[in-house]
Amino acid sequence: MRLQTPLNVVLGITIEVVYALAIVLAGFFIGFVFSLR
Amino acid sequence: MILRTRLEDFKNIGYYLGRIMIGLALVMLVPVVLGLAVQETNPALDFIISLEITLLFGLILMKLCYTEKDLNWMQGMIVVSLSWVVAMLLGAIPLYLSGHWKSYLDACFDAMSGFATTGLTLVQDLDHLSLSHNLWRHLIMFMGGQGIVIVALSFFVKGASGAFKMYVGEARDEKILPNVIDTSRFIWLVSVVYLVLGTLALGVVGILNGMQPFSAFFHGACVFMAAFDTGGFAPQSQNILYYHSLAYEIVTMVIMVLGALNFKLHYHIWMGHRKEIWRNIETRAFFITVISTFFLTALGLRLCGTYPEVGVIFRKGFYQLISGHTGTGFMTIYARQFINQWGDLALASVICAMALGGAVCSTTGAIKMLRIGIVFKAMTEDIKRIVMPERAMVVERFHHIKEVFLTDKSARAALMITLAYLGLYGLGALVGTYCGYPFLQSLFESTSAAANVGLSCGITQVGMPALLKLTYIFQMWAGRLEFMSIFALAGFFVAAVKGK
Numbered sequence: 001m002r003l004q005t006p007l008n009v010v011l012g013i014t015i016e017v018v019y020a021l022a023i024v025l026a027g028f029f030i031g032f033v034f035s036l037r
Numbered sequence: 038m039i040l041r042t043r044l045e046d047f048k049n050i051g052y053y054l055g056r057i058m059i060g061l062a063l064v065m066l067v068p069v070v071l072g073l074a075v076q077e078t079n080p081a082l083d084f085i086i087s088l089e090i091t092l093l094f095g096l097i098l099m100k101l102c103y104t105e106k107d108l109n110w111m112q113g114m115i116v117v118s119l120s121w122v123v124a125m126l127l128g129a130i131p132l133y134l135s136g137h138w139k140s141y142l143d144a145c146f147d148a149m150s151g152f153a154t155t156g157l158t159l160v161q162d163l164d165h166l167s168l169s170h171n172l173w174r175h176l177i178m179f180m181g182g183q184g185i186v187i188v189a190l191s192f193f194v195k196g197a198s199g200a201f202k203m204y205v206g207e208a209r210d211e212k213i214l215p216n217v218i219d220t221s222r223f224i225w226l227v228s229v230v231y232l233v234l235g236t237l238a239l240g241v242v243g244i245l246n247g248m249q250p251f252s253a254f255f256h257g258a259c260v261f262m263a264a265f266d267t268g269g270f271a272p273q274s275q276n277i278l279y280y281h282s283l284a285y286e287i288v289t290m291v292i293m294v295l296g297a298l299n300f301k302l303h304y305h306i307w308m309g310h311r312k313e314i315w316r317n318i319e320t321r322a323f324f325i326t327v328i329s330t331f332f333l334t335a336l337g338l339r340l341c342g343t344y345p346e347v348g349v350i351f352r353k354g355f356y357q358l359i360s361g362h363t364g365t366g367f368m369t370i371y372a373r374q375f376i377n378q379w380g381d382l383a384l385a386s387v388i389c390a391m392a393l394g395g396a397v398c399s400t401t402g403a404i405k406m407l408r409i410g411i412v413f414k415a416m417t418e419d420i421k422r423i424v425m426p427e428r429a430m431v432v433e434r435f436h437h438i439k440e441v442f443l444t445d446k447s448a449r450a451a452l453m454i455t456l457a458y459l460g461l462y463g464l465g466a467l468v469g470t471y472c473g474y475p476f477l478q479s480l481f482e483s484t485s486a487a488a489n490v491g492l493s494c495g496i497t498q499v500g501m502p503a504l505l506k507l508t509y510i511f512q513m514w515a516g517r518l519e520f521m522s523i524f525a526l527a528g529f530f531v532a533a534v535k536g537k
Contacts, residue, residue, distance in 0.1 A: 005309075009307050011309075011311060012303070012306040012307040012309075012311060013307075015306060015314055016306060017295070020290070020295055021291060023327055024287060024291065024294075024355075026327070026328055027327070027328075027331055027358070028355070030331050030332055031351040032347045032351075033335075034335040034338070034339045
């Protein structure tokens with residue numbers, strides 16, 4: 001069992017932010033597709 | 038046979054309710070301190086009066102109902118459902134005293150909207166509201182997001198063995214750690230760590246946009262609390278449109294998504310199980326539903342020709358969509374633009390997104406991703422049973438922290454809550470239509486209230502009928518508590534009248 005160390009917390013926060021940014025980027029991509037004429 | 042309610046039930050409920058209200062009174066100290074620090078004497082007095090009333094109420098209840106007995110399941114559920122109503126009534130006092138709410142009902146509407154992390158508001162002249170009252174609006178949102186009872190469990194109801202019953206009653210059926218008090222504290226740890234990081238990020242963006250440092254960080258803290266707790270209140274009447282900043286919008290979008298994640302998922306990721314974020318049924322379902330609902334929204338907007346450029350479709354279309362899907366309710370457009378510019382397809386897509394919500398055991402409302410995933414898996418299983426040979430064994434499973442086999446019991450529970458939510462959305466839509474609003478607009482506003490979102494198409498105004506205000510208050514309350522504790526309260530009253 002791994003521990004809730006500061007490094008794990010920092011990496012955990014990073015991966016969560018990456019997930020959130022991936023959703024935002026996907027939204028931007030769909031917006032881009034629908035803005036093409 | 039229904040057993041008659043006993044005096045002991047009332048005493049137990051009253052005692053724990055009193056303890057929770059004392060917790061609420063102590064939180065009122067925060068705006069008092071801010072008010073005195075920034076020389077807002079009258080607002081500070083509003084809070085001192087409210088604090089005294091709340092404290093007195095809690096102490097009298099504790100004295101009258103003193104007991105050392107533990108809560109049973111029904112009592113725990115009733116404590117939760119009553120706590121939210123009483124917190125609304127007492128939390129609305131300082132709002133009403135400020136003079137920015139036309140009636141006490143309007144103040145109660147905003148207090149319930151805050152506690153239930155909805156974000157619909159009836160405040161007047163928000164731009165000139167005192168800092169203390171503004172902070173209180175966001176504090177109640179932060180408390181509601183964590184759960185009023187969790188606030189009490191973490192700090193004021195230490196060692197209560199009936200804690201788990203209240204924890205479950207507050208729509209958090211997932212225990213992160215074996216001890217429910219430790220679970221509550223972990224929820225606070227995540228929120229406070231993100232509070233620091235989020236306020237810093239928003240504060241820096243605010244300063245770079247030209248805001249004064251104090252104002253940038255005050256707005257940053259308020260906006261963070263509303264975004265992470267998927268609430269939707271903002272310190273200015275124009276909501277997030279006030280900042281006119283792409284960076285601010287991106288940071289708030291990230292915070293909203295983080296707030297829509299399951300606290301149990303946060304725990305496992307912070308423990309080092311980082312792959313969980315890509316494997317979990319909730320994060321996968323959330324990704325898929327965001328993409329599909331935005332695809333439909335963008336198609337609807339394209340058909341209307343409303344936002345032809347990529348930047349605009351992203352900042353106006355996607356922002357409202359993600360805000361609705363996470364249950365936040367931040368807006369970068371004016372309410373009536375939904376009706377005048379968006380068209381029915383885009384509007385219907387946003388209604389779907391609002392109805393779905395974020396993860397279970399998060400701060401969001403609505404049906405939630407785990408249930409959507411389970412219902413989808415149950416449908417897949419049934420289709421496979423029809424298609425495959427009769428003797429074939431069909432077993433569906435999904436990944437939620439660990440591999441879980443789909444059972445009829447879990448599918449039934451997910452479907453029951455899904456149906457209850459759909460009924461609640463429909464109820465508000467019918468009342469709205471009865472009050473004279475078009476059906477689609479009524480459904481939009483009703484879903485927003487019941488799913489604790491806060492996006493508005495313009496129905497929520499000071500002048501709307503009192504019946505609709507009361508309906509939305511009920512929807513926000515029932516939607517936030519996910520029905521069980523509301524049913525328990527109804528059962529309690531039935532037992533008091535008809536019990537033997």
